[in-house]
Amino acid sequence: MTLLESLHGPADLKRMGQGQLEQLAGEIRDFLIDRVRRSGGHLGPNLGVVELTLALHRVFDSPRDAIVFDVGHQSYVHKIVTGRREGFDLLRQPGGVAGYPIRAESEHDFVENSHASTALSYVDGLSKAFELSGDGRHAVAVVGDGALTGGMCWEALNNIAAEPGRPVVIVVNDNGRSYSPTIGGFAEHLASLRLQPGYERMLDGGKELLLHTPVVGRPIYAALHAAKAGIKDALSPQMMFSDLGLKYLGPVDGHDLVALEKALQAAKAFGGPVVVHAVTEKGHGYPPAVNHEADQMHQTDPIDPETGLPKPKGRSWTSVFADELAKIGGERRDVVAITAAMLRSTGLEKFAERFPDRWYDVGIAEQHAVTSAAGLAMGGMHPVVAVYSTFLNRAFDQLLMDVALHRQPVTLVLDRAGITGPDGPSHHGMWDLSLLGMVPGIRVAAPRDAETLREELREAVAVSDGPTALRFSKGSVADSVPAVERAGVVDVLRKPSDGADVLLVAVGAFAKLGLEAAERLADQGVGVTVVDPRWVVPAPRDLVALAKAHRLVVTVEDSGRHGGFGTALAALLRDAEVDVPLRDLAVPQQFHEHGSREEVLARVGLTAQDVARRVTEWAANLVADPQPEPAE
Numbered sequence: 150m151t152l153l154e155s156l157h158g159p160a161d162l163k164r165m166g167q168g169q170l171e172q173l174a175g176e177i178r179d180f181l182i183d184r185v186r187r188s189g190g191h192l193g194p195n196l197g198v199v200e201l202t203l204a205l206h207r208v209f210d211s212p213r214d215a216i217v218f219d220v221g222h223q224s225y226v227h228k229i230v231t232g233r234r235e236g237f238d239l240l241r242q243p244g245g246v247a248g249y250p251i252r253a254e255s256e257h258d259f260v261e262n263s264h265a266s267t268a269l270s271y272v273d274g275l276s277k278a279f280e281l282s283g284d285g286r287h288a289v290a291v292v293g294d295g296a297l298t299g300g301m302c303w304e305a306l307n308n309i310a311a312e313p314g315r316p317v318v319i320v321v322n323d324n325g326r327s328y329s330p331t332i333g334g335f336a337e338h339l340a341s342l343r344l345q346p347g348y349e350r351m352l353d354g355g356k357e358l359l360l361h362t363p364v365v366g367r368p369i370y371a372a373l374h375a376a377k378a379g380i381k382d383a384l385s386p387q388m389m390f391s392d393l394g395l396k397y398l399g400p401v402d403g404h405d406l407v408a409l410e411k412a413l414q415a416a417k418a419f420g421g422p423v424v425v426h427a428v429t430e431k432g433h434g435y436p437p438a439v440n441h442e443a444d445q446m447h448q449t450d451p452i453d454p455e456t457g458l459p460k461p462k463g464r465s466w467t468s469v470f471a472d473e474l475a476k477i478g479g480e481r482r483d484v485v486a487i488t489a490a491m492l493r494s495t496g497l498e499k500f501a502e503r504f505p506d507r508w509y510d511v512g513i514a515e516q517h518a519v520t521s522a523a524g525l526a527m528g529g530m531h532p533v534v535a536v537y538s539t540f541l542n543r544a545f546d547q548l549l550m551d552v553a554l555h556r557q558p559v560t561l562v563l564d565r566a567g568i569t570g571p572d573g574p575s576h577h578g579m580w581d582l583s584l585l586g587m588v589p590g591i592r593v594a595a596p597r598d599a600e601t602l603r604e605e606l607r608e609a610v611a612v613s614d615g616p617t618a619l620r621f622s623k624g625s626v627a628d629s630v631p632a633v634e635r636a637g638v639v640d641v642l643r644k645p646s647d648g649a650d651v652l653l654v655a656v657g658a659f660a661k662l663g664l665e666a667a668e669r670l671a672d673q674g675v676g677v678t679v680v681d682p683r684w685v686v687p688a689p690r691d692l693v694a695l696a697k698a699h700r701l702v703v704t705v706e707d708s709g710r711h712g713g714f715g716t717a718l719a720a721l722l723r724d725a726e727v728d729v730p731l732r733d734l735a736v737p738q739q740f741h742e743h744g745s746r747e748e749v750l751a752r753v754g755l756t757a758q759d760v761a762r763r764v765t766e767w768a769a770n771l772v773a774d775p776q777p778e779p780a781e
């Protein structure tokens with residue numbers, strides 16, 4: 150039996166000797182590589198925290214002590230240590246362990262939200278609760294150097310530093326990268342600390358020397374020890390943490406189990422807020438990850454054992470956007486691009502390569518990204534801010550009050566809109582249409598294929614009197630879906646020659662799903678007109694006339710139902726006093742567990758078969774008359 154097989158919980162870990170721990174770390178690395186190559190996932194980040202996680206669970210007593218992982222994508226080792234090794238056979242799949250902490254999975258898991266920069270706020274709150282309950286529990290945050298570029302971290306630090314008696318342990322997992330190298334002044338500060346390896350060791354060495362120097366050694370040591378704090382600050386680089394009043398321990402080699410345990414024990418005993426600065430390497434122990442030129446396998450798809458590379462996928466929505474924006478950049482010098490630490494994965498890399506002085510990486514700081522964009526727009530630029538749909542939530546007030554209130558020409562490109570899949574409930578892009586529908590003056594497009602993405606992106610960056618947004622799904626771009634005719638700004642995708650009772654309005658990537666449903670319904674004798682509104686906020690008025698010419702309107706969208714497109718179109722028809730019944734099919738307003746995109750869509754009833762079945766039910770209830778008004 151391997152040590153990994155004998156590991157059923159943190160207690161087993163605490164009984165292991167140094168040699169066993171080193172062996173266990175190797176077995177865990179082999180296990181991670183094997184499982185993640187098969188299922189996909191965050192291989193790089195988790196290989197980087199093997200020793201750190203083992204040390205954390207040996208020094209602290211989870212779940213009595215709360216260990217909170219920021220983002221949570223680096224919690225695989227934590228899951229292995231807390232008895233969930235078997236669940237990795239179906240990592241990020243239904244029935245297997247999630248790729249992030251899940252409270253229902255284990256009492257050792259505290260935070261499920263994968264949005265970055267929250268861990269310090271959680272441990273601030275937890276430590277206050279532990280202090281009030283007086284049971285001496287520790288609140289420990291594991292926060293990456295990337296997450297530390299998020300504003301919430303500094304809001305939390307401002308509070309944590311104000312309470313010198315509150316035992317908060319902040320473990321900075323510093324591997325120098327988010328996806329790509331972490332940017333900004335703070336990242337440079339951390340780097341300067343990394344470059345002062347073990348000035349603690351230097352101080353300890355001086356102490357040993359003096360204590361062994363006869364006669365004069367001890368008095369000199371005593372004098373220096375009394376002045377240690379001043380000496381240390383003089384020797385150590387200017388440190389933000391200590392200037393904030395936080396005890397700083399480090400930098401510590403994040404792959405040295407002994408050093409890590411020593412630092413964490415000191416932090417645990419300190420009795421106040423303390424930062425342990427662990428220097429780690431993303432992908433550590435696996436050269437294909439360490440040397441991975443783009444992002445050190447921050448997130449890898451399943452790897453083909455034949456080629457040793459991720460399995461090829463179709464052309465992505467992101468790549469279509471990337472190419473078109475780069476072309477636009479050559480035509481429009483005012484167009485600039487902003488990323489929140491996700492240059493490649495949001496498709497801005499090509500633009501950045503072609504226009505090196507017209508793009509900005511602001512760190513994991515979506516709020517700052519949007520308001521900075523408002524500033525760029527006020528200065529005469531047209532910023533394109535590319536973020537994943539779910540992360541726009543973070544910057545809603547900035548969009549509403551810093552961009553839209555000032556009618557600034559900022560374009561948001563929302564990748565991963567709709568159900569994403571393996572990254573679970575906090576990653577599905579199901580909130581953007583509900584949020585954007587509240588923003589006065591914004592115009593939002595939902596392209597259905599590559600051609601409409603190109604067209605609607607150009608239309609968006611041509612708008613100069615207010616914000617615009619585009620939303621498209623994760624993964625491979627939909628096959629081209631041609632229009633058979635236009636009705637104003639609306640594309641008609643299917644129009645039965647013998648008329649139709651049902652108007653099916655399919656939003657964005659769901660155009661193809663709408664057409665497939667219409668074919669199923671035609672086989673059952675139900676006539677369906679399928680249209681793509683293209684611009685979905687505000688709902689286009691051309692849909693009013695189309696609705697009047699049918700007996701039932703059905704909308705289908707890859708977005709949350711509450712405040713979605715269906716809700717908006719129902720309001721438009723109501724205001725136009727059109728009393729054709731409308732039924733809206735959308736993502737149920739709940740948190741949806743991980744699975745593949747297809748599995749989750751099937752789970753929530755958004756397949757062509759589901760749509761056809763629901764429309765059949767609704768069409769069957771249509772009264773015999775009145776006949777629809779003739780098309781205008």
Ligand SMILES: Cc1ncc(C[n+]2csc(CCOP(=O)(O)OP(=O)(O)O)c2C)c(N)n1
Nearest residue numbers: 194263264265293294295296326327328540
């Ligand atoms: C608000 C928000 N924006 C973007 C992301 C996407 N994201 C996931 S992990 C990551 C990088 C995190 O870097 P770091 O905190 O240094 O952790 P590491 O991967 O290096 O362990 C990013 C940008 C996110 N999870 N949350």
Ligand SMILES: CC(=O)[C@@H](O)[C@H](O)COP(=O)(O)O
Nearest residue numbers: 220222263448494565572623
């Ligand atoms: C943890 C995180 O926010 C991302 O790394 C997430 O896994 C999205 O990955 P995709 O880029 O594959 O959608």
Ligand SMILES: [Mg+2]
Nearest residue numbers: 293294295326
């Ligand atoms: Mg990092």
